[in-house]
Amino acid sequence: MVVTESGGGLCIGGFKASGARKGKYGLALIVADKVCRTAAVFTRNKIKASPVLLDMGKLGNGFQVIAANSGNANACVKEGMVDAERMCHLAAEETGVRVENVAVASTGIIGRPMDLDLIEELIKEAAGTLSSSPDGSSKAAKAIMTTDTMVKELSVEYKGIRVGGIAKGAGMISPDMATMLCFISTNADLGRNELQSALAEAVDESFNMLVIDGDMSTNDMVLLLSNSSKKCSLADFKHALKYFTREMARMMALDGEGATKYLEVEVKGAKSREAARRGARAIASSSLVKTALYGENPNWGRITAALGSITDFLFEETDIIFESSKGRAVVLEKGEAGDLKKAREVLGGKEIKVTVDLNMGDSGATAYGCDLTPEYVEINAGYS
Structure with a gap:
């Protein structure tokens, strides 16, 4: 049996998504029907953006919501953690989810304060258009694009295991991930440690082998949320997940900044x-x-x-x-x-x-x- 690609991106069942843009800012919102078992891989840069540090500290809670903005990295700014926490609260208020189960991510220019008024406006707009349709996933994918020229989304299925997701990344891409964000949804019913080991292995063979310009970002993260609705073996899940991450890495390489080949x-x-x-x-x-x-x-x-x-x-x-x-x-x-x-x-x-x-x-x-x-x-x- 081979992995088959299917439509829908993030929206594999039990997940909704949407996105909104205004000027250089964009906001993607991803909401699961319940708190998910969560795995993650973060940048190894010694300087980490505030959203990365915040999510690292909350990972054990499990996430139900991801709010990700483009246009500002929220890195190397005095009020960065305050702004990241405020973004969490805004997303929690609009989705009715507990703040401890909300993850945030940012990508864009380093060293500039966040425009929280605009972020609030975009979160409200995205929350009002959440959808479980493929269109919802596409809106979310478009919202996190910066120098990207192509939407990066994919969903695959293998033995009933579904893996879907969106990503952004076209520059500042080097082994140990990149200025890249990747948000993955799955129905695989596995323990958190199993999900984490599978994700780490898949990332190591895909995103960590991706090079655009050799620069390492402060904001990289890959978040995987599982609603645990499909019993499966770890080996089968790894097979599906590795296919997904390899294809996403390939999309990023194809869309490298200024690339012709x-x-x-x-x-x-x-x-x-x-x-x-x-x-x-x-x-x-x-x-x-x-x-x-x-x-x-x-x-x-x-x-x-x-x-x-x-x-x-x-x-x-x-x-x-x-x-x-x-x-x-x-x-x-x-x-x-x-x-x-x-x-x-x-x-x-x-x-x-x-x-x-x-x-x-x-x-x-x-x-x-x-x-x-x-x-x-x-x-x-x-x-x-």
């Missing part, structure tokens, strides 16, 4: 999983690799240089392959250069897969990213 890097034949992870991330993170991708330049030396900066490998045993809709090209085979003319043709595709086989062991890992373009510089030079 999607990059998937698979390192295999490594001595250990960690060596493969380090190698894949190093290649996907390399500015020289990313600019070569933009220029459709099959300079495989940049790949080996990135790899050698982070892990041991034998150049004379290594194979490198490029693949896209334009075909397949072996650019390095056991240390011998391949067909670069064909490689340049392959790089003309929009979605590029680079496979590096170290031929040293049985471990592998995959990282996700995109090219680096002049438009990326333009977007971030003017982002304020």
Whole structure:
């Protein structure tokens, strides 16, 4: 049995959502029919935004409501925690849920005070249009977009297990998550510890292997809420959840700021999983690799240089392959250069897969990213 994609995003049954926007601010509101078992993964940045700190302290309560704003990060400001708590109270008042079961999230400019009057207005508007339809999920997804150019939402089903969600993220994306938010709903009836272990594992193989620009945000979070309505095995849930998070990571890479090409890097034949992870991330993170991708330049030396900066490998045993809709090209085979003319043709595709086989062991890992373009510089030079 395979995982099937279905419509609805967050609204998989037992969840409602909506969103509202005004100017640069947006507000997504997600409400479950009951308090949910909750799992979460937060940024590892030493500087954490106030909503992250607040949610970390309340996680054990279980969440029923998520209120997430775009346009302001609520990070590195004097009244940040006061504003985050006020946002919780506003969402609790509008939804009739206890404040201890409300999570908040923010994304946007760092270092500016929140406009709580506008946040209150948007919460009221979103609360008045909550819906269990796919439209409700889409409104929520659109409300948290900043430099995103595409809505990121998905729902999947596997053996009756449903996993749905929305996300945002297009820049400040590096291993250990990103300026990214992801809110996930599920019906899986599992204990909180099981949900947490499954989420941590899924995030480690997807969002933590995602690189747009190498910058780590203060605001990252992934929240998973389960209404526990479907008995299932942990293994089956992990299978569905990993599919979901991989696809969401892929959407973020496809929508990287200014990106013209999607990059998937698979390192295999490594001595250990960690060596493969380090190698894949190093290649996907390399500015020289990313600019070569933009220029459709099959300079495989940049790949080996990135790899050698982070892990041991034998150049004379290594194979490198490029693949896209334009075909397949072996650019390095056991240390011998391949067909670069064909490689340049392959790089003309929009979605590029680079496979590096170290031929040293049985471990592998995959990282996700995109090219680096002049438009990326333009977007971030003017982002304020």
